[in-house]
Amino acid sequence: MTDHSTINHIVSIAPIAGRISFARLDGTQSIGLPELYEMAGRLARRLRERGIGPGDRIGILAANSLEWVLLDLAALRLKAETAGFEPGKFDPDDQLTTCYHVKLLFTDRPTNAPGTVPIGEVRALAEGPDGADAEPLPPVTWAPRDVTTIKFTSGSTGTPKGLGATVGSIDSSLAAVQEIFEHKPGDDLFVFLPLSLLQQRYWIYSALAHGHDVTISTYEAAFAALRRVEPTVVMGVPAFYETAKRQIEARLRRADGTETLQQVARRMFGDRIRYLWTGSAPAASAMLRFFTEAGLPIYEGYGLNETCIVTKNHPGASREGSVGKVLRGKKVLLDEDGVISVHSDHPVGYGYAYAAPGDSERVFGRDGSVRTGDLGYVDEDGFLFIRGRADDVIVLDNGKKVVIRPIEESMRSSPAVAECVLFCPTQTDLVAVVSPATVPADRDGIAAQLSLTNASLAKDERISRVVVAETPFSIEGGLLTSQYKPKRKQILDAYRAEIHDSKEGIHAA
Template structure:
């Protein structure tokens, strides 16, 4: 039986729990109770006229109701469409019309046809009739998911059951989650991969704790998880906290790490964006091994470092059912035994042709190489290569990483408006900017670089965040937006900090 069909095939064994930890409130349920409650929600959906293939939208913060709706949709073969409240500012009625939703459940204060408050699911009577027996075929799609990339409107695609199933199976083979484990999830459940860990708990018998980004650090202290899933930006913040606390108290990094993450951590998981090598080393040295992986919404998980197969600097070995092909331009292409999708459902004209290629191949747009042992190394985006007027091609990510290694720089983006020299748009790590230390960071970053690769100056920007539009929902810098906002400073010969 496939993992996904195992999830919906019957109640799990008792003894494992789902915990929802938000600021000021924590609640917990045995997974058998979660299963029973999801059946009540499934019956409610059937009573509202939902049928197999219909789309159920969820526009809400992480909650028990979010989990129940998603599981209920799986059990009656409806399609879950998750909307991140911080990313979609359309009204419920607009989302219903735009994405062909049968129903939308939300925690927003609005009423419209086919829009229901998610709180209405808190008190439901037991279901009186048998739910239909459902089986997901590998090519069917249980989820509509969204990907915006670093620019442009959100694109959507229907994710296949085969891609979900193969990813769950591969991760289980690598990490063997089971009794005693508690996987900590705080990114929005609107991201399909975050829901994988709920499916994993039901299929393989472990606990799962769901929180929010705002509550994550507070919840960690009481949850005592064994695994924490997070984007690099989260671990950058955690590293800054560890180092500052150790410096202030005289405690070791390992002692502060236990105080922050609890005393049961087995490993940390990161991906979705490039991770700072110094941050990865910091956590590993503190006794919290952290494993980086690689994947896109269009490919799901492609590679992953894991215990027994871990090469620092790489994003891991290729997973079973995936094949990485490096084309003549050095761009990573991925072929999947069970593709996530072969087209977009919603996108601008031409977007699908840029991403999806014949034969089930996805052109990622990332530059990289495979070493002799099959580990993948990612060098940056193909469209983030800067071409100087002398024809020299500069891959910017390694240079940006050198600059970000400084504790006074939180993030940066390289640009070259004149095509003659590189300029760094810098997001400082502190409100009180020390220009002398930033100049020193420029000198350090330039050490050992070819003349064409050296950074001529840095201009100061506000902190890059999702709220101000300078980070994507995956916490990646939105280069075009950053370059446009700070173009005047970049081109002004009088502006900037020089090495």
């Protein structure tokens, strides 16, 4: 892997083309990738003067920014590790730096903790001139099993677990993606999820290696920036596209026949879209069909923090309802119950670096294979289908096993429903907690979808009633992860009384 390593390429060879842009609500700023490379080198020299070297770890706790990118690339140039801490999940205090063995923590949050540096200082360090006696950076070579960064799980099941990501896993994933999507000069990949999520940084590495553009934004600024930036590829989670779908549908209604679906969709996403990428959470078939019909092909994939990208639909190999074919370097294994394990030629790791006792043993095999906890099957043509989580199979008191994901997806197909999570408080009937798509909630629309969903289900699978959340689930409210996945335990805790109150909610007819 070293001979064809993207990571080794980008730390040793300056790019000759491409640009990186940062799109905010108040505008977009861009710099060329050659300049970015030079700035990262200067920052690396400044960090080395502060004692950062191979094997040391710097932490980054900040919103997406040029400074975030420069710190990540400078660490790669020094063969130092990064730890990307997501704002809202971690606090910039001495407990953080001690727990995660961070030598310097760069943050945009107020703090007086020792070892912390305001991230606003980074740009000046990267732009300042080198002294006449400045030593060049020594060449570095990353081996496949070397760890570049500590990444953290979404926290949907509790405290985020920390995992050291290997160079081999990053290189293998990027090579497999490049093989099927062929990102090249002229492409502009639009990224808006936190850079603390390693996969978002993949596309920066890809730009440096292949000479295409990349635009970094935030979720809050994404819709405002899309038309202005006009990317060719958008990297988004299903919740983002569900929101976009509702906005497009609303604009179509206002247009009253004067514009087509394709015209309205292009007005939102720009005229250069080549394809849309989605993953990280289940995507509804209705949403995927909507964008394909709008002339914006969208491709769903599958992967975990512990595995990197495993499968992906792509041009020439896409099947509705599936998460795609297995990528080169990965194997999908199914046990007798249909629980998926993933074997990688280059594993992300062989256990968690930070987790509760027993967590690693429950997930990782000795060979680096990962037990995902997801239920699925592979069809005759090699497409993987996910049926749900093994932990989310509800067993009723009559022994009936109910896989809840298809039922939740059916409820989410309504424009009135943003999220749906099923519970079974008495082991006899199913109760849904729904996050409304509008405020105030469209209770009639939710009730209509409840009737439609139940009409397609067997008696034991039907939802008896729906609890409508007072306010939509949000990251800030603690009920969604940073990738906009519902946190089941937290939702259960928040609505436990309503779930157990048989008089509460919208009842099935």
